[in-house]
Amino acid sequence: MSEKELLRVEHLKKYYPLKKGFMSKAGGSVKAVDDISFSVNEGETFAVVGESGCGKSTMGKCVIRLVEPTEGKVILDGEDFTALKGADLKKAREKMKLIFQDPYASLNPRMTVKDIIAEPLDIAGVIKDKKQRDEHILNTMEQVGLNKEYLSRYPHEFSGGQRQRIGIARAIVLKPKLIICDEPVSALDVSIQAKIINLLKDLQKQMKMAYIFISHDLSVVKHIADRVAVMYLGHIMELADTKEIYDHPSHPYTQALFSAIPKIGEGRISDKIVLSGDVPSPADPPQGCCFHTRCPKACERCTKEVPQLKEIAPNHFSACHLYDKGE
Numbered sequence: 001m002s003e004k005e006l007l008r009v010e011h012l013k014k015y016y017p018l019k020k021g022f023m024s025k026a027g028g029s030v031k032a033v034d035d036i037s038f039s040v041n042e043g044e045t046f047a048v049v050g051e052s053g054c055g056k057s058t059m060g061k062c063v064i065r066l067v068e069p070t071e072g073k074v075i076l077d078g079e080d081f082t083a084l085k086g087a088d089l090k091k092a093r094e095k096m097k098l099i100f101q102d103p104y105a106s107l108n109p110r111m112t113v114k115d116i117i118a119e120p121l122d123i124a125g126v127i128k129d130k131k132q133r134d135e136h137i138l139n140t141m142e143q144v145g146l147n148k149e150y151l152s153r154y155p156h157e158f159s160g161g162q163r164q165r166i167g168i169a170r171a172i173v174l175k176p177k178l179i180i181c182d183e184p185v186s187a188l189d190v191s192i193q194a195k196i197i198n199l200l201k202d203l204q205k206q207m208k209m210a211y212i213f214i215s216h217d218l219s220v221v222k223h224i225a226d227r228v229a230v231m232y233l234g235h236i237m238e239l240a241d242t243k244e245i246y247d248h249p250s251h252p253y254t255q256a257l258f259s260a261i262p263k264i265g266e267g268r269i270s271d272k273i274v275l276s277g278d279v280p281s282p283a284d285p286p287q288g289c290c291f292h293t294r295c296p297k298a299c300e301r302c303t304k305e306v307p308q309l310k311e312i313a314p315n316h317f318s319a320c321h322l323y324d325k326g327e
């Protein structure tokens with residue numbers, strides 16, 4: 001992993017306006033992502049974890065502008081990705097790709113494997129020579145462990161793991177610098193998950209790509225990530241190197257999540273087992289610290305004041321009043 005910054009996300013927000021109705025006030029909004037900032041270095045795996053509905057997938061889609069952010073900036077390779085339009089946006093998108101959770105839903109059932117992998121190449125128009133283009137497609141299939149004989153087959157003819165390999169081939173065919181992996185193995189059998197994770201690690205070594213790895217499986221994240229950000233109700237609650245955060249989780253929310261790993265076995269986050277109380281609605285988040293309604297350490301200040309993400313140890317950040325030194 002290099003020390004060179006590849007991606008910087010600054011104060012990213014995604015608010016969905018609510019219509020006035022029985023459950024909502026006029027002018028209200030669902031704050032799916034609420035003021036998030038982080039950076040990712042070249043070749044790094046930056047994991048984002050949290051319970052369902054915490055905003056991690058929306059964050060990933062906003063970074064790649066599959067969903068337009070409400071506010072904030074995404075700087076990719078020194079360029080303001082959020083400000084790009086038309087041909088410039090298309091060109092910059094060659095550097096950043098997305099792998100989806102459900103490999104079947106993300107593949108066009110009417111396209112052959114060859115056409116699926118060729119599509120990004122043809123849109124970018126980077127290889128004009130047909131022979132070179134076909135060779136590149138075959139090489140990409142080999143890289144992801146797909147038999148070249150599958151070239152003319154359709155997605156329904158493959159298992160879930162093979163479909164995800166097709167999705168990965170499509171993502172890497174333009175040699176991107178960053179891939180956003182949105183729960184890339186959670187729809188797969190446990191026996192296949194390790195193979196896909198190892199494939200992602202091998203490809204990263206070969207191609208020096210960075211990953212934003214969105215997951216609710218803490219065992220997988222421990223295995224693959226360099227750094228981990230923990231999200232809750234659209235906010236980052238804690239961010240640190242993987243070993244540091246697993247060995248010394250500081251935030252009460254992270255502590256609750258991580259303490260459940262051995263009980264759950266597979267490391268999946270289950271709100272019922274891990275934490276008492278329901279996750280509040282992002283349409284009506286609690287005042288002050290958004291975790292205070294479930295936090296065993298909450299005090300009066302927590303109900304009024306939003307804690308800021310602060311460095312509590314080298315490269316270890318936590319958003320909790322317990323770590324406000326001298327305040």
Ligand code: SF4
Pocket residue numbers: 251252253289290291292293295296297298299302307319320321322
């Ligand atoms: Fe708990 Fe208060 Fe820290 Fe929030 S700020 S996590 S409520 S102790």
